[in-house]
Amino acid sequence: VSHDTIGRDEELGRLVGALRRADLAGVVLTGEAGIGKTHLLDVGLDRAASAGFAIVRITGSRALADLPLAAFAPFLPARLAGDVTDLVTLRTVLRDRADGRPMVLGVDDAHLLDDASAAMVHQLAADLSVFVMGTVRTGAVPPDAITALWKDRLVDRLPVGPLDRDAIAAVAAAAAGAPLDPAAADELARRSDGNPLFARELLHTAIDTGALVLRDGTYVSEGVWTAPASINELLGARLAGLDELERHAVGLLAFGGALDVDLLEELVDPDALVRLETARLIVAEERGDRLEIRFAHPLHADAVRHTTGRLVARRLQRELADALERRGGGETDDVLRIVSLRLEAGGDSSPALLARAARLAMRRHDEALAERLARSTLAATRRLSAAMVVAHACMEQGRAADALEALHDPTIDLATAGPTERVRAAVLEANVHFWGLGRADAAAAVLGPLTGAAAGASQHPDVEGTLATIAAFSGHPTEALTLAGIDGTAAPNAFATMAARIALVAAGRPATAAALPDPPGVADPTLGSLLGIARAQSLVMSGRIAEAADWAIEQWEEATRARAAHRRVGWSVALADAEHAAGRLASARRWYEDAARQAVVSGANLHGRRWAISGALLCAAQLGEVAAATELAQQLDSLPPHDATVHEVAGGRGRAWLLAQRQDVDGAVDLLEQLLLDAAAAGRHGHVVEFATDIARLDRPDRAVELLDRTDATTRLDGDYLPLMVAAVRAFARHDPVGLGEAAEGFHAIGAGLLAAEAAGGAAALAGETGEDHRTVAARQRRAVELRALIDGLATPSAAAAPVELPLSRREREIATLVAEGRTSREVAEHLVIGVRTVESHLGRVFGKLGISSRSELAEALGLTGAFTSAAGAGGTR
């Protein structure tokens, strides 16, 4: 390859020299087609390899530019090829290849990379995982992630310009195997504009046509140079000289990109391939364990496409698609490739294949590609199934209105759609209305005609399931449970199960909801995830808080790894719910806010956003952060409404707590009462209990009890959590420290830290008023302090009323601590220079205040032993 770097010493020096630049993560060679960028890149990569760098080289390709991660596919294990969507996995694969050496990533024709690969290249460079050496053709429009490489100053651009006359002469001499006389060299340099590829092609043409002849070991100009002025025309002329079989082979390569040698040999005469390789038009390259054939230069492919008629092109594309389809197997890239080829050919992909390709595109989170594939097919086939894929893709991109428009496209030929397909389309449309636009009535209007007797033979379980889901999320649990056909036992299908879980939680029967079995064989990860989120909420509300939190964080990590934005929003909120129930308000708020941000990023996920902001509002209000809570309430007001109100219970409670924090407790209680009565009317007994508990926590326990009794909400509650709330409210209203104390221990046992602390604080306060004995009062205070120490910052009025410290004077605490550490009264007296009797009288008061009777109980009562020793000790000396 020595001739490749003729006249390029300076560029090559700068290319490899860039590796020494600490401020760069790469260098990109820019220049026109045929100027020699790729050869320069390969020489640079060879130099780097000799110095000990690990090398990975990828190539952008026009034929593959629509396929996500196509450029990295050869380096990914076949098993993973469909699933590697995240940087972490790709980085692991590359690190394994590097085997401890620093890596140079060669990116030839970076302007032709698919978007996903381009994004990966950018990230790998930005975090210094690799040093990038790339090429970009002048005038091409690279993917944004590639342009960002130099905009972000991660890489330098190194222009590769025309060669001078002497360099062209040297290139020509090397290619021809003999020098050119000065006049011929002048002519070649002038005609080729210093472009070495053009120069070589001109040279071969001139020799073939006799314009250049060899005399005494030197090529001299003899005839007329007839070569055309542009390199495309020149290549076209050269291709025109190919025979039928060879033309067929180059045609397939032009439209298929790099092709497996086995596949190509199925379609064309192997001898023709050998002739093309000899003529240096194509090259064969090892790719992993396969041999791939491609053009020697991408300009060849351009020229072939340029000179191929539309009809021939269609035939070639179909032939390739058929061959790829025949090969079958699990090559996920092939599915997308087949569909792309068929779309370009203007042909009809089977709806099944299309659905699979669109699902693959969706799974790689390329909804735009899925939409494009489906739109083209819709135009070609007018099938309802294609419109449904378009609608689904639009929904995922947060464009509900476009989704509806696709489903109502007047060109759809409904005659080709079977009854089941029409039902599915209606279900999809209802989901767009409800989830995308927040309209339960419009959704019901679509499905209404398909239910019950009206539907007859076309009835489909998804119709009832969807209606049940909408009823459940709109806050009508009784209706939802009827539609779902579930009364706590059977589980007909996934939609019905999800609807039933949501409905049962709202109705105050979360344990029944948690016990509903998962329906078998839910393949759709989004639906599976919704089922799981509904179950996590059941677990929280039935008192299995830690279990719910562990599961939610696991699932959140999984969704994050899979870059599944909608799922991530749902699991963030589920985790936040568990954290809130545990009393970790600040953490809960962070998770709600993460969900709200994600819901914006992942398109207009209106429901997810309202849900998350509602939760964040409740946390901020309970934490006493009035300004932040006010802003969150305003955010909620400024968003369009959504009929999926079941998750906005937190928002209503948040507004009430905000009023209370502004000293308007009456307003807060009135609001909660209104919300409570609405919930009771709809059979949402679980929500009734939550609202009543808040009313009690705002110091109106009598009103809370009166409302609970009036609405008869407490008769069918299940699980541990809600009955505990009711018990606490009633004990508080009765001024019953024993009942409140028991509720506190109950809350503590299920990990509901905030309510545990509040109930214990209430019990301690009541203990004094109700004339319990001194020792019991002291024990209650001690317990209140302990439970208060287990939760992070909060400012709820009832918690604020709870004692933070033991009611000891400084002197009493000092003496108690010294005794607890094992000193005798005499030793303490000497230490403090006071009398022994003074020590003992202080100690007597301490015993009384703490409700203990012996020195051996002191350490525990002061919180100086056990797991919280250091925390309590630090608090004690403050």
Place this chain on the structure above:
Amino acid sequence: MRSLHEQVGGDDTLRRVISGLYVRLTQDPRVLHFFEPERLPALEAAQLRWFRSVLGGAPEEDRPDLAAAHARLEITDEQVRAVLGHLDASMAEVGVDEELRRRIGALVARLWLARSF
């Protein structure tokens, strides 16, 4: 964007990293013969200037030349890996987080291989 020099905690952190690095190097039988005790202060000073520039805390021109500094030494791949390992441990010791250590390690390894380009 903040430079690696700022992210790592500036010269203060670098001094501690380098001092920890030389403690480790002078105790490792694979490499200790490269470091004569009387030259250590000079080496540490040069090392600080090198890292400061490499991490973007000083201009490129202030960077001592890696190839020249190691020109007459015969250094095996194993020894290079040992030094990089000690560098990582020294950064970890002063609390440089894992991702930042990975980046700096990758940068140093690259500059070493490319030292004579």
